[in-house]
Amino acid sequence: MAAGTFLAILNSNKKTNALTANVILARTKSYCFTPNTVKSNNLYSRINAVGDPRCGVDPVLQQWVQEGRHVNELQLQRIIRDLRARRRYSHALEVCKWMSNSDLEFSSSDCAVQLDLIGRVHGLMSAKSFFSSMTDQEKTVKTYGALLNCYVREGLLDESLSLMKKMREMGFLSSPLNYNDLMCLYTNTGQLEKVPDVLLEMKRNGVSPDKFSYRICINSYGARADINSMEKVIQEMKSHRHIKMDWVTYSTVANHYIKAGLKEKALYYVKKCEKNVGKDAVGYNHLISFYASLGNKDEMKRLWDLQKAKCRKQINRDYITMLGSLVKLGELEETEKLLEEWEFSCKTFDFRVPNILLIGYCQKGLIGKAEAKLQDIIKRKKTATPNSWSIIAAGYLNKNNMEKAFECFKEALAVQAQNRDWRPKASLISSILSWLGENGEVEDAEAFVKLLIAKVPPKSEMYHALLKAYIRNGKEVEGLLECMKDYKIDVDEETMKILSLRQQNS
Incomplete structure (x- = not known):
């Protein structure tokens, strides 16, 4: 690539990004959900078919009504609850808004849910504005609690304490929920030292703690390795007839005993956990991890x-847990066999599963074997x-094979569209940039x-690598310096040090 062409790409990057965003938006509008394509007689199935969070579910609800179908509060509340559980907050908020604007009854509980969703989707300021717009009748213990939850989610201690004080004055602190927050x-x-005081x-x-209250307190003592205090809280929790000890609590305790190196105590609570786990697959995952x-x-x-x-079936999450546990014990042959079992039975290929084996290979220094395995999967x-290519790149980096680390990381960047949320490790980027420079x-x-x-x-280290490469090869750097200026990247001490190399090379 000619230097002039490359600089032109850098200078036009901002405009290109804006254009790309507009193209994506235009395409989104064209391929978003078309109500007529979904024929299900179940409203939730239709809403669930709108998988892209950028696409609205309002047309689904409108069509449902236009078809003369009945909808009630309980039906929508269940849909909202399920969408929230699956972290589809923007869709849950849409359903909530549609419900509030309809002729259906919209209770204070529904209002509290809407407030919480606004905070999650649009941020704290929007949630506060929505709360301020409520009537006095709508400002109930539940809506105050939802606002408190927004403050807690943002980590705002002073605001949370101030709101708690106001709720106490209004007699709104009668349940453990807000104390738990x-x-x-x-x-x-x-x-953590302040948790027991709460x-x-x-x-x-006069508020009776629930199992979540005790669990949070147990965790605070365990995290500080205050085992004696943790044990006292456990015994107090057991003494309450209204609290049922569950596998999650025993799991929390077992985890802290494992971290403290108290194997016998840990085993006691691991066994307690197993007795209460029932048919909960997540519980079995915890138990397998403990024994690992x-x-x-x-x-x-x-x-x-x-x-x-x-359990009815094993999903990718379950295989990830077992594979990770085998890798932790260095049992790579058994990991390979279990991965083959998963590949034969899985319905959805999830690269996070084979990535566990790739990590295991790299930890043992078997980088070539890890790359060969990945190439074999790609051939199919x-x-x-x-993520997969990044694991291999990091493995080669640890072996100080920078050429291979560079090639594999380029592959990772080339397929980044496969995981838009992927963020490459800063240390890996820095090492490769330094080597390139x-x-x-x-x-x-x-x-x-x-x-x-x-x-x-764009960051300074990218330009520093380019500056070094340009200077080593006798190329002019003024264009790069202009790009740095355009992106408001200051010429610092490191930049000046690199530029001084021009005299040595001349």
């Missing part, structure tokens, strides 16, 4: 067989994700940066 906030902000305050105010941490392969395999017998007409050809450096800026914003 505050304990979660202290946990998320690293103030539990004490809750009890002083304890180094017990036989128990892992026993629980895997038990999970197969008791599977398009690799950037010191050793790479100008064309290679330019091609790599061109791919890179399609994924991450």
Whole structure:
């Protein structure tokens, strides 16, 4: 690629990105859901068919009514609840808004759900504005609680405490839910020592803690390795008849005992966890992971067989857990066999599953074997994700084989459309850029940066690599310096140090 052509690409990048966004938007409007294409007699099935979050579900609801079909509050509430559980917040909010604008009854609980969804989709300011627009009758304990949840989600301690104080004055702190929110906030902000104080305050105010209250407190003590206090909270929790001890609580306790290196205590609670797990596949995943941490392969395999017998089917998540546990114990041959079993039975090919084996190979230094496995999957007409190629690139980097790391990372950038949420590791980018600047050809450096800026914003280290490559090959750098200026990347000490190399090379 000629230097002038490359600089033109960099200079036009902002306009190109804006144009691309407009093209995507235009295409979205054309391929978004067309109501007539879905013939299901189930409203949720029709809404669920709108998989793209950029596409609206309003037309689905409108068509449903136009067909003379009945819709009621309970039906929409169930749909909203399911969409929220699946993190389809924008679609859940649309259904909520449609419901509020219809002739259906819209309760304070529905209003609280809408407030929470606005906070998730549009941010805190929009949620606060919506709350301010409510009538006094709509501002109930539930809507105040939803606003508090928005503050907690944003990690705003002062605002949360202020709102809690107001809720206390209004007599709105009669359930453990809001106290639990505050304990979660202290946990998320690293103030674990304050969590038990909230539990004490809750009890002083005549509010009975629920299992979530105790679980958060158990976790706060466990995270601080205060095992004695954690055990006391467990015993207090057990003493309450209204609280049923579940596998999740036992799992939380077992995890902290494992981290503390108390194997016997850990095993006791792992067994308690198993007695309560029932047919919950997630619970079996926890148990398998615990035994992997304890180094017990036989128990892992026993629980895997038990999970197969008791749970209806094994999904990709379950295989990821078992494969990861085998890799943790260094059992690569068994990992290979289990991956073959998954490949034979899976209905949806998910690259996160074979990625576990690729990681295992790389951890053992078998980078060539990892790349060969990935190439074998690709030959079977599977398009690799950037994550897969990135794993191989990192493996070669650890072996100091920069040429191969560079080639594999280029492959990752080339297929990034397969995972738009993928974010390459900064350390991997830095290492490759540094190597290109010191050793790479100008064309290679330019091609790599061109791919890179399609994924991450331009940074000084990209231009530093290009500057080094240009100077080593006797090319003019004024155009690059202008690009840095356009992107408001300052000429710093490192830049000046690189530019001083021109005199040495002249």
